[in-house]
Amino acid sequence: MGTQLGTGQHDGKNGYTVAVQAVEEAIDRIESDTVDFCQVFCSTRYDYEDVLDGVHSVVDDETAVFGCSSSGEFTENGVQAGSVVASVVASDEIRFFTSLSTGLEDDPHRCVFEAVNALPRDGNPQLEGYPHRVAINLHDGLSGLSDQVARIANDQFDDNVTLVGGAAGDDLLLEETHVFCGEQFATDAVGLALLASKKPIPVTVNHGHTPISEPMTVTESEGGVVHEIDGEPAFEVWKEAIRESAAENYGIDVDALEDGSDQLSMMLARYEFGIESEPRADDPGGLLGRLKSFVERTFVSTSGYNIRWPGMETTTAGPLSFAVAMPEGTELRVMHSDPDDQITSVRTAARNAVGQADDGDIAGGFVYDCFCRAAILEDEFDDALAAVENEVEAPFAGFETYGEVCTKSDALTEYHNTTSVVMLLPA
Structure with missing residues (x-):
């Protein structure tokens, strides 16, 4: 089977219904009967408990569900404010593990340590035969601690783990952000999703400044x-x-x-x-x-x-x-930076990610994109997404963050603003 990725996006009045529609649309776009991982990005207009109930009504109990609140949601088909985006992955070559820890502001070191150590580490039998590892880091975007969260997580993880992800948003209300893990949703929190793969997982980061x-x-x-x-x-x-x-x-x-x-x-x-x-x-x-x-x-x-x-x-x-x-x-x-610079930068990030793929065969991907880029791009945001689609030629989903996480580049620190982080899953 390899790896398959499908995306779905819907909006409406009822969070449960919208989530069901988004997940079902994503599943319809893959050939597998089972889903191993489901990443959900959600506008603040919906009740998060309703959204997660909707997701879990469609996927199996064994599916790793993960995600966060956002400030804009998109797929390869475009951006749609006030929506729920679901991306589903079925794979016999990637294993998925998730964790959630709260109390970030009081003790960021403890919070991140608990989240990291709730996941399997080197030497764990579950990781044997899956040497390529990426951890998605989603965390409270209003904590003021995003740089520390990324740095501590990078220090705590095994050296062979690359971090990607972003700070959760809240539609620019700047009031409260949430992270989702399983049936839980929490503010003042750090969520992690570890992807252990038989094949390399391409990751890039770029900005247009x-x-x-x-x-x-x-x-x-x-x-x-x-x-x-x-x-x-x-x-x-x-x-x-x-x-x-x-x-x-x-x-x-x-x-x-x-x-x-x-x-x-x-x-x-x-x-x-x-x-x-x-x-x-x-x-x-x-x-x-x-x-x-x-x-x-x-x-x-x-x-x-x-x-x-x-x-x-x-x-x-x-x-x-x-x-x-x-x-x-x-x-x-x-x-x-102006809109042309931003479109060029995300196109370059996508192209570089595709270039990292062993055989160039991509199942799809995730994009963590700063809300500041949307402020620069304005009506040209869909042009930037089209640039990614032209390079990747596979489905992808993402959200507008309050800051991005990526440890792929030695020239950069772990935390970024106004960048595009692109992660692709090999087919």
């Missing part, structure tokens, strides 16, 4: 709030860096940007920051970060930047607010 400023340094910050860059108010530094580009590309006078305006939100999405050096929490002096920065500036192309979105607050008051901590000493540049 180009630096437009000289290197600069965070000089005063508190958590994710950056007060000063190079000793000056952070917003003013950002505004001066984008002034010429914003006028030339969008006809926008940055001095006229107003608090809470759509123009300010758009500019914060299209002019984000690229991290050159991100000091670890266990490296307070930033020595490792400065060494990494030197290596990246010397040997790594612009694709090696880790993108950070500064738009958690749309205010011109002075500080910039990020979704994760931005420690003092962090080295960064202001970046720019």
